[in-house]
Amino acid sequence: MTKALGLFSGGLDSILATAIIREQGISVVVVNFKTPVFGPEKAIKSAQLLNIPLKIVDITSPFLEILRNPEHGYGSFMNPCIDCHILMLQEAGKIMEGEGFDFIFTGEVLGQRPMSQNKGTLKLIARKSGYHAHLLRPLSAKLLPETIPEKMGQVDRDSLLDISGRSRKRQMALAQRLGISEYPTPSGGCLLTDPGFSRRLKDLLQYLVNVDNQDIELLKWGRHLRLDKDTKLIIGRNKKENDAIHGLSKPQDQVLKTLNVPGPAVLIPCGTHLQNQKLAATICASYSDALEGTPVRVMVTQNHISTIISTKAVDKRSFKNLLI
Numbered sequence: 109m110t111k112a113l114g115l116f117s118g119g120l121d122s123i124l125a126t127a128i129i130r131e132q133g134i135s136v137v138v139v140n141f142k143t144p145v146f147g148p149e150k151a152i153k154s155a156q157l158l159n160i161p162l163k164i165v166d167i168t169s170p171f172l173e174i175l176r177n178p179e180h181g182y183g184s185f186m187n188p189c190i191d192c193h194i195l196m197l198q199e200a201g202k203i204m205e206g207e208g209f210d211f212i213f214t215g216e217v218l219g220q221r222p223m224s225q226n227k228g229t230l231k232l233i234a235r236k237s238g239y240h241a242h243l244l245r246p247l248s249a250k251l252l253p254e255t256i257p258e259k260m261g262q263v264d265r266d267s268l269l270d271i272s273g274r275s276r277k278r279q280m281a282l283a284q285r286l287g288i289s290e291y292p293t294p295s296g297g298c299l300l301t302d303p304g305f306s307r308r309l310k311d312l313l314q315y316l317v318n319v320d321n322q323d324i325e326l327l328k329w330g331r332h333l334r335l336d337k338d339t340k341l342i343i344g345r346n347k348k349e350n351d352a353i354h355g356l357s358k359p360q361d362q363v364l365k366t367l368n369v370p371g372p373a374v375l376i377p378c379g380t381h382l383q384n385q386k387l388a389a390t391i392c393a394s395y396s397d398a399l400e401g402t403p404v405r406v407m408v409t410q411n412h413i414s415t416i417i418s419t420k421a422v423d424k425r426s427f428k429n430l431l432i
């Protein structure tokens with residue numbers, strides 16, 4: 109029996125591609141790749157609805173490498189979509205070879221995204237992945253060169269589709285024909301297309317050489333302020349963010365907390381010198397419930413040792429230029 113491995117985001121196009129291949133009597137397993145900036149939640153839900161086996165593979169390490177220096181550049185924000193697609197296909201190709209799948213397929217649609225899914229880019233991505241001959245895009249297959257599984261008769265090319273462009277009409281009609289009524293909305297999923305997150309990530313990559321998972325996780329929480337090239341401040345905006353920031357702190361970080369008035373959790377990754385600590389304490393006090401001009405005591409803790417800085421709350425707007 110022919111076996112196919114599908115790249116599966118859990119969005120409508122990947123659901124349809126999977127259903128079309130499965131309709132041909134081919135045994136299908138799908139794979140979702142995860143990193144700290146995109147996760148498998150949508151894929152898990154859709155795979156359950158389709159009752160299809162799902163593999164989840166963590167590609168954080170190679171992804172962080174391309175994130176810093178993508179060969180094919182970034183999209184509108186910090187999203188290196190072309191390199192990301194290539195990486196995912198390379199990883200899928202390794203699984204195909206290692207586990208005896210006959211080919212890989214994706215839900216990509218020709219022309220759906222002007223930059224990353226035009227004919228030239230689809231060709232480039234396929235070629236650079238090293239698996240172009242075994243890569244099928246069922247939704248647009250009739251508009252693309254024939255692949256090995258089609259040539260070998262493992263897949264019936266006539267039953268594949270010729271969808272192109274940004275309209276979703278044909279996908280909706282196909283979903284109806286296939287009896288697929290539940291599917292997620294097309295938006296969201298990857299934090300790299302969020303302007304605020306992208307700004308913080310750009311700053312992180314500019315100032316930190318060895319970025320790890322935790323550094324990226326911290327970008328998801330709070331306000332971020334840069335004091336100097338070595339010093340960044342993260343300020344929780346509510347209880348959930350304060351808890352998350354505390355949970356992600358390491359012993360060598362400095363954690364600031366107001367003592368005589370409710371205030372935010374403030375984190376300085378890897379800590380800083382006393383002058384910056386004083387500025388951070390004033391920022392912490394200014395984002396607390398204290399009125400402007402009120403004395404505030406701020407506790408700074410690092411490696412389980414705490415010191416107290418006395419300061420005053422000032423107008424928060426004076427720190428606007430430090431916001432990342």
Ligand code: SF4
Pocket residue numbers: 146187188189190192193298299300301
């Ligand atoms: S949007 Fe994010 S997950 Fe999607 S291809 Fe681009 S970088 Fe990769």
